[in-house]
Amino acid sequence: MKKRLASARLNLLTHSLVITDQAEYGLVATSQGLRLAVWMPADAKAIRKFRGETSEFEGGTLLIGELSHANAVSLRSRLEWLCPALLGLKTSAGLGDRIGVATPGHVRSVRDMNGSIAPIFAQQSIREMQRTGRSPQQVLDDATWGIFEEGWQTGTGADADHLKTNQDIDACFEAGFSFFTFDPGEYVDATAQQAHKKTLEEKLNGIPEYLQPCATGLVGTSLEVEGHHIHLSKEAVVRAAVKYGRAIDHVVDMYEHLKYVAGYLPFEVEVSMDETVSPTTPAEHVYIASELKRMGVRWVSFAPRFVGQFEKGVEYIGDLLAFRADIAVHAAIARRFGPYKLSLHSGSDKFSLYPLFVEATRGLAHLKTAGTSYLEALRTIAAIAPVFFKEIYAFAREHFEADRLSYHLSAELRRAPMPADIKDAGILFEQFDARQVLHVTFGSVLTEKNDDGSPRFYDRLMEILRQNREAYFDNLERHFRRHLEPFRYIE
Structure with missing residues (x-):
């Protein structure tokens, strides 16, 4: 098979070369930076979908173009493996990139795992996008170019992280994201666990009727989950409803909106309850999972608030034995009500936790990182x-x-x-x-x-x-x- 883009006249990044349907695609290094190179036979009309300068080359047409949004869209339309895909229940990791140039390094680290980790290379929260001045489209396109550069053809997801509004969903879905992390943290009532009963009764008035404790079917029930006994007393369900009821209502609204926007196109959802003050108790996890299922929400991963402190860019702060006990019961609940993966947010640099997390979840696990790649950029500088x-x-x-x-x-x-x-x-x-x-x-x-x-x-x-x-x-x-x-x- 002739490799025209491998010509000595072009400084080709060898891993990027793709030859398919009589066309060649690759990245070349130029004095202006990296550029997209496309070669097609002289009569091929498909090259018109790309933007750049064309010339006769090796009996066909050579196009050299910028790493632009238009060219990223055209490339994804020709190379399906560049398009975000669903990861399902595979062990997975999200590798966020705040500056848009880290993906080749991420790809190499995942490739070193020999297929055991399903990656998400395009991942950024709305908060991070706002702080860096990037758009969802830029995040996805930057990841596309990094994946293409390294020739990663095994599939990737794209996580629109910590979405808080339907407008966030619209922007990220239009950009092409496939994985949507709902963050209803603003609707969680952190005072519920310590509130007096009279206060709880007053707060229940703000919970939608369809999520009232009496509608859940959980009051007074008990569950045996892989040796863990979980009793849902009336008080436990009331406190869970006050703490999480409005958050669940918001998740249901976001989910229904995403279904409407997506139409026939597939997507995956993660529900994040991690950015709260108090840990998610086993009874609260059961309440959340049971109510989301009752409302018809389908999700692939869930991020509870685990015990201990998960701070940015540093090791876990807390008792490892307490975490082992906590993750064991949460993982059992996830298998019982799903199965779905547990997601470890602010997961970078928590090296002491990873073996415990993997053991308890039996691989139904998602690791989410972001800022640590920025720190590695600063380390390089x-x-x-x-x-x-x-x-x-x-x-x-x-x-x-x-x-x-x-x-x-x-x-x-x-x-x-x-x-x-x-x-x-x-x-x-x-x-x-x-x-x-x-x-x-x-x-x-x-x-x-x-x-x-x-x-x-x-x-x-x-x-x-x-x-x-x-x-x-x-x-x-x-x-x-x-x-x-x-x-x-x-x-």
Whole structure:
């Protein structure tokens, strides 16, 4: 088979080359950056779907085009494996990318797992998109180009993460996402577990009639779930209804809206209840799962609020024995009422938990990461341009107190090293407080402007990563192998 794009005249990225239906597709390195190369026979009309400069080449037509949205759409229409697909109950991992250039490193780490992990390469929350100034379409297209570059043809999902409104659904569905994470956290009443009975009765008035405790069929019931006894007293169901009833109502509304928007097109749903103050009890998990099923909601994964603290970019904070006991009963409930996967949110860098999580879920598991790839980008920059990195770190310290407000963090700015005291910038990535300072200030760093309106950090940050792509990808591959290895060995 002739490989025309492999010509010495073109600097082809070899893994990207695809030959199908007498056409060739690939990425080539040019002085202006990466470009899409398409070769087709001279009489092929399909090349008109792509945008770029054309020329005669090797007896046909060669097109060189930018990595644009239009070209991403055309490429997905020709190469089905680039389109987001459903992952079902496979052991899976979401690898979020806040800056849009990490996917090749993510692909390499997943490829190292030899098919044991189903990946989601396009994943970003609405909050992260707002903070970085990216659109759902940009997130999906950036992942498409990274997947194409590495020649990953085994399939991928696309997670529209932490959606809060129907408008969020519309934007992400139109972009082409296949996996929708509903986050009704704003409707969870965190006071329900400690409220007096009179207060609970008053709060019940705000719960839709169809979700009132008497409608659930759960009051006074008991379940034996793989050796775990769960009793749903009237008080337990009332407290669960007050805490989660309005959240379930919101999930039902979002689900019905997504069904309407999607029409005949398939999709997957994750329900996230993790961003709450108090852990999800076994009785509450049963209530949530039972009520969602009763309302006709179908979901592939669920993120409860586990015991302990799941903070951004650092190890699990809590008692591992308590987590083992907690995950065991939640996994049993998920098998009983589904089966569906349990999802570990803020899951990056929680290395002590992964074996326990995999063991309890028996592979019905989804790992969700995002900010740790941004930290690996900064690690790469720190090694190559330490002075520039220190500027970023100093700026991050200035904005940390404001940016931390939307997160639960234990970091203290006073404990993070001062910029002037740093001799080896690499130590910041091993220091708890500094990691969180860098982690949560991503939006401020990426969008900060100079007085003339030009980006203060973004352009140079991206240029360093583009000029040192392999160093960044190597860091990502090394880092994510540590995350994914524990998920490989499922008995």
